[in-house]
Amino acid sequence: MRPDLHTRTVALAKVILPLAALAILSSLFLLSGGIDPHRAAREGGDALREAAMSERVGLPEIAGTTRTGERIRVTADSASRDRNRRDLLRIERVAAHVEAPGGARIDARAWKGEVEMDAQRLRLENEVTLETSTGYRIETDALEGSLRELRLVAPGPVRAMGPPGQISAGGMVVENRGGLVDVVFQKGVRLVYRPTD
Numbered sequence: 001m002r003p004d005l006h007t008r009t010v011a012l013a014k015v016i017l018p019l020a021a022l023a024i025l026s027s028l029f030l031l032s033g034g035i036d037p038h039r040a041a042r043e044g045g046d047a048l049r050e051a052a053m054s055e056r057v058g059l060p061e062i063a064g065t066t067r068t069g070e071r072i073r074v075t076a077d078s079a080s081r082d083r084n085r086r087d088l089l090r091i092e093r094v095a096a097h098v099e100a101p102g103g104a105r106i107d108a109r110a111w112k113g114e115v116e117m118d119a120q121r122l123r124l125e126n127e128v129t130l131e132t133s134t135g136y137r138i139e140t141d142a143l144e145g146s147l148r149e150l151r152l153v154a155p156g157p158v159r160a161m162g163p164p165g166q167i168s169a170g171g172m173v174v175e176n177r178g179g180l181v182d183v184v185f186q187k188g189v190r191l192v193y194r195p196t197d
Contacts, residue, residue: 060091062115062147068176069101070150074115074122087118094124098150104181105133106152106174108143120147128154130174136162136183138172150176158185165194 060079065071076091094113098106108131110124123144130138130152138160145152152174160167170187 060089064147066147066149066176068149070176071099072147073097074113074147076113079115087116089115089117091115096122096124100150100176100181102180103133106181107131108152110143115147121145122147132181132183134163134181134183136160138183140172150174150181160185164191166192 057079059075059077061073061075063071063073074091074094074096076095077093079089079091082088082090091113092111094108094110096106096108098108108124108128110128111126113122113124115122121144123142125142128140128143130136130140130143132138138154138158140154140158141156143152143154154172156171158167158169158172160169160172167185167189169185169189172186173182173184175182175184
């Protein structure tokens with residue numbers, strides 16, 4: 001009698017345990033957060049429309065070479081398309097790296113940015129920081145540039161530390177002039193000279 005009970009228990013367990021596992025797995029999918037189509041229909045489809053429009057991408061990277069030979073690479077934590085302009089990407093926690101043929105480098109970081117894909121333009125904003133291989137560290141609120149050629153413009157105030165000392169100015173342009181990367185401070189430039197020993 002006892003072996004018969006053991007056989008029945010094992011046979012029953014072979015059926016019940018897989019069914020229980022299947023029920024647990026299916027409940028994970030059923031209870032996971034998602035869009036409820038009935039709720040979306042009741043609310044005029046707003047939830048569904050918002051999910052379809054977001055088109056968010058994690059860890060995007062844009063890379064290329066300018067007409068004058070500089071290599072540019074832009075990375076971000078996330079990117080999403082603008083709802084009104086299909087060629088506009090909004091990017092967050094941005095890092096941009098520029099390397100000139102002669103070896104000069106510029107690294108930029110910002111909390112936010114935009115890339116106009118058709119015009120091949122980049123805009124960084126919200127605590128923009130640039131570091132150059134020539135020893136400059138520059139801070140500004142916004143930086144605009146082209147992905148076709150090396151030309152970066154800070155239209156507003158900049159603060160910088162560099163080999164000559166501390167610099168403040170109303171604007172700045174970084175560009176390729178005859179194969180050299182020039183950083184030109186503009187509009188009321190003020191230098192606090194720091195002599196070297």
